[in-house]
Amino acid sequence: MNYNWNWGVFFQETPDGGTFYWEMLVSGLGWTLAVSVVAWLIAMTVGAVVGTMRTLDGKAPVLFGHAWVELFRNIPLLVQMFLWYFVIPEFVPPLKHWMVNTEPVFAQFLSAVLCLGLFTSARIAEQVRAGIQSLPRGQRLAGSALGLTTWQSYRHVLLPMAFRIIIPPLTSETMNLIKNSSIALTIGLAELTFRARELGEYTFSFFEAFTAATLVYVVIAMSANRVMAHVERRVAVPGLIAAGGGGH
Amino acid sequence: MHRYTRLAAAVIISGVMAAPALAQELTGTLRKIRDTGSITIGHREASIPFSYLDDKQQPIGYAMDLCMKVVDAVKAELKMPNLKVALQAVTSANRIPLLQNGTIDLECGSTTNSVERQKTVAFGPTYFVINVTAAAKKSSGMKSLTDLGGKTISTTSGTTAVPLLKKYERTANIDVKEIYGKDHAESMQLLATDRVAAFVMDDILLAGQIANQPNPGDYVIFPESLRTEPYSMMLRREDPQFKSLVDRTMAAVYKSGEINKIYAKWFTSPIPPRNVNLNFQMTPAIMEAFKNPNDRGVQ
Numbered sequence: 252m253n254y255n256w257n258w259g260v261f262f263q264e265t266p267d268g269g270t271f272y273w274e275m276l277v278s279g280l281g282w283t284l285a286v287s288v289v290a291w292l293i294a295m296t297v298g299a300v301v302g303t304m305r306t307l308d309g310k311a312p313v314l315f316g317h318a319w320v321e322l323f324r325n326i327p328l329l330v331q332m333f334l335w336y337f338v339i340p341e342f343v344p345p346l347k348h349w350m351v352n353t354e355p356v357f358a359q360f361l362s363a364v365l366c367l368g369l370f371t372s373a374r375i376a377e378q379v380r381a382g383i384q385s386l387p388r389g390q391r392l393a394g395s396a397l398g399l400t401t402w403q404s405y406r407h408v409l410l411p412m413a414f415r416i417i418i419p420p421l422t423s424e425t426m427n428l429i430k431n432s433s434i435a436l437t438i439g440l441a442e443l444t445f446r447a448r449e450l451g452e453y454t455f456s457f458f459e460a461f462t463a464a465t466l467v468y469v470v471i472a473m474s475a476n477r478v479m480a481h482v483e484r485r486v487a488v489p490g491l492i493a494a495g496g497g498g499h
Numbered sequence: 500m501h502r503y504t505r506l507a508a509a510v511i512i513s514g515v516m517a518a519p520a521l522a523q524e525l526t527g528t529l530r531k532i533r534d535t536g537s538i539t540i541g542h543r544e545a546s547i548p549f550s551y552l553d554d555k556q557q558p559i560g561y562a563m564d565l566c567m568k569v570v571d572a573v574k575a576e577l578k579m580p581n582l583k584v585a586l587q588a589v590t591s592a593n594r595i596p597l598l599q600n601g602t603i604d605l606e607c608g609s610t611t612n613s614v615e616r617q618k619t620v621a622f623g624p625t626y627f628v629i630n631v632t633a634a635a636k637k638s639s640g641m642k643s644l645t646d647l648g649g650k651t652i653s654t655t656s657g658t659t660a661v662p663l664l665k666k667y668e669r670t671a672n673i674d675v676k677e678i679y680g681k682d683h684a685e686s687m688q689l690l691a692t693d694r695v696a697a698f699v700m701d702d703i704l705l706a707g708q709i710a711n712q713p714n715p716g717d718y719v720i721f722p723e724s725l726r727t728e729p730y731s732m733m734l735r736r737e738d739p740q741f742k743s744l745v746d747r748t749m750a751a752v753y754k755s756g757e758i759n760k761i762y763a764k765w766f767t768s769p770i771p772p773r774n775v776n777l778n779f780q781m782t783p784a785i786m787e788a789f790k791n792p793n794d795r796g797v798q
Contacts, residue, residue, distance in 0.1 A: 254600065266662035337685075341692060351694055355651055355678045439656065439679035448592055452657035455595045455619050 260456040261463065272450050276460075279446030280467055286363050286432045286442060287471075291425060293368025294375050301372060302379025303405060316376065323373035328434050331370055336362040336438040356440070363435035371428050378420045382413030415486060422479040426472040433468075443467060527738035528604050529577065537583035538573060540566055541603035541733075544588050545682065547707040547777075548765040549627070549730070550608040554772040558586055561765035565626055565752065566607035566732055572748040591657050595620060598733055605745075606733040609704070611659055613728070614796040621738065622731040623745040624753070624792035628784035629701040630724035631660050634709060637719050639696055644723050648673030650696035653689040655680050660699050663725045683708055690718075701728070703766075703779055710775040727784055728797050746792070753789045 261273040305316035323331070336359065340347035350358040386409060394404030414421075436445035447464035451457035525533055532538045542558035543550040549562040574582045587603050594610065597603050598620055611629075612622040633652065635641045641650075644667065654660045656679035668675050678695055680686030687708040690698040698705065702720055709718045734741055752758050764770075766779040 254596075266665070337688060337692070340694075347694075351651070355676050359678075436656075437681045439681070441679075445656065445679075448657055449661075451592060453662070455616070457592065457596050 254458060256459065257454075257456050258459060260450070260454050260459050263454065266453055272454070275446050275450060276443065276463060276467070279441060279443040280471075282360075282435075282440060282442040283429070283432050284471070286360065286367065286435055286440070287429045289364040290367035290371065290432065291428055293364060294371035294424070294428065297369065297372035298375025299379055299410070302376035303383065303410070305376065305380040306383045307401070316380075320373045320376050323370050324377075328366070328370055328431060329437060332362070332366045332434050332437055335366040359435070359438050359440040362438055363432070363440050367428060367431055367435070371424060371431070374424055374427075375421065378417045378424070379413060382417040383409050385416060386412055415483075415488070418479060418483045418486075422476055422483075425475045425479060429472050429475060430468060523740075525577075526740055528735060528741035529573070529744070531601070532573060532582070532604065533577050533579070536579070537585050538570060538605070539585040539587050539603045540570070541587050541589040541594055541597060541606040541608070543590075543608035545684070546609040546704070547711075548770050558588070559771065560607075561761065562607040562609070562626065562730075562732065564761050564764070565749065566605055568752055569605060569623075569732070569745050569748050572744055576744060594733065598735060604734070604741075609701070609730055610733050611728040612731045612733075612794060612796040613659070614798055616733075617736075617796045619736065621734050621736045621742055622794045622796065623734065623742075624749040624794055625729035625731050625788040626749070627703070627730040628782065628788055629703050629728050629730060630782075631663055631700070631726050631728065632702050632705070632721045632724055633697040633699045634690065634705040634718050634720045635697040636690070636693075636717055638717070641697065642719075642721065644721060644725070645671055645673065647675050647697055649675075651676040651678060651694075652697045652699050653678045653680050653686040653695040654699045655683050655686045658700070659728065660701070660725075664699050667725050687712070699725075703777070706777050706779050710777050711773065726797065729788065729795065731794060746794070750792045753792055758789055 261271070261276070263272055264270070265272055265275055301316045301319050304312035305320070307313060326334075340350050390408055390412070391404060394408045399407065432442060433444035435442050436448070439445075441449075443464050447460040448457075450460040454460075524530075540558075540563075542560075542563060544552050544558075546560070546562075548560050550558060550560040553559045570582070570584055574580055587597070589597055589603060589606060589608070591610075594603075594606050594608065595616070598606055609627075610616075610622075612625065616622075633644060633647065641647070648671075652664075652675055654664060654677055661677070661679075664675065664677065678689055680689060683700065683704055686698050686700065689695045691712060698708070700708075702724075705720050709715050709720070712718065732745065734745060752761075762781060762785075766777055766781075769776045
């Protein structure tokens with residue numbers, strides 16, 4: 252009952268004809284990257300805004316930020332994906348009309364990036380808030396003393412420092428986002444994991460298919476990690492974090 | 500007279516042949532079952548009415564009933580009345596690897612016996628024959644597969660329906676857009692909420708999904724067939740002793756007519772958990788499979 256590895260499977264033709272299994276995996280990789288990049292942009296933008304709101308003085312923005320984070324963080328990602336794709340269109344007739352009439356893949360892509368982007372935005376918001384709150388209170392006061400508006404102190408004093416501090420957890424979030432994109436297979440988006448399953452189902456070479464998919468995920472996640480590490484070094488201000496710590 | 504001599508000779512010869520066969524060293528799955536004292540049945544969780552979980556989370560179904568006949572035969576053959584029967588849930592994606600690596604010994608579900616799969620696994624005699632076709636809402640006015648041109652349909656990923664539909668599109672020269680549900684319930688959901696015009700799948704699975712809808716009368720299953728496929732229980736390849744036991748057991752069930760009772764229990768009577776009747780009469784292809792038991796796979 253030993254397993255016979257069959258690595259040649261990637262160079263076999265698919266049942267649809269004309270393409271090879273490795274091409275199928277590459278097209279899956281394309282969707283994984285597309286979903287990850289767009290969802291990451293949404294997550295960073297929304298996360299920065301919501302995280303900042305949670306540190307403002309007003310009651311309303313703090314409450315809104317709090318509700319946002321709890322809403323998206325407390326519902327399992329799998330359930331959220333289902334809600335975005337199957338349930339929400341039932342309540343928004345124009346959206347459903349569009350989803351029925353457009354190419355199916357656009358509807359899946361939109362649902363996937365919204366779901367992943369907003370889910371991850373809640374997590375990034377928490378890190379942005381933590382980053383801002385880790386700064387000495389004196390910085391905010393110094394900003395006001397200099398006559399900066401709230402917007403200006405955030406833009407020129409607090410956020411640049413907070414973002415530098417939270418680059419390591421943001422790296423983790425980025426890597427998580429890439430791996431979470433595989434959940435999009437549950438709404439039929441033909442991304443990398445979907446393709447690996449399909450390859451396995453057609454050829455019964457499940458172990459080969461998932462070994463390949465695993466390696467590709469490792470490579471993408473590691474690349475994201477390296478890019479973020481590079482960014483961290485590039486934007487580092489010598490002595491900043493040490494100085495920030497010394498201010499306490 | 501001559502005929503009787505021959506018959507007598509055949510009886511004597513088979514008797515002589517059978518005696519050493521019993522004393523033969525056990526190999527393959529039967530040996531594994533004897534050595535471990537247990538047999539593991541792979542079952543599905545939602546392949547209604549073949550193999551699925553009831554409201555007490557116990558696997559039941561048509562295929563489970565037939566597999567239990569095999570289990571009884573194993574107990575008798577190995578003289579192990581207290582053989583432990585373990586149940587292991589499998590999915591369409593992991594059923595073949597789990598069979599190959601020895602986690603399960605016999606898979607009882609809704610698995611298509613195909614020539615391609617026979618390169619990897621073996622099958623028992625066909626116990627059901629399905630047609631791959633489409634279901635749509637009656638209100639759509641669609642009646643045949645060619646009506647699907649230009650429409651969006653749903654199908655379940657990882658099933659044989661996917662490549663079949665692609666092939667049909669090419670030969671019928673129509674363009675169909677597919678959405679993949681991760682399971683049959685989700686593909687049905689897409690049809691029920693009008694996200695797609697039709698759901699392409701095995702007719703019996705369509706009947707099962709439709710029976711569980713609030714208004715089963717709203718749906719129609721097309722009479723055409725993209726292809727017929729035999730369903731059977733799956734076992735490991737190159738395992739002649741176990742294979743022969745499975746074949747003999749099933750042939751006996753078919754020949755004695757016991758199969759008619761088992762079929763009626765699952766396909767034309769109300770079944771748990773919701774007492775829905777699938778009302779799926781035996782098709783000529785199924786009757787033929789019971790009359791002439793065989794394990795021929797589909798191309």
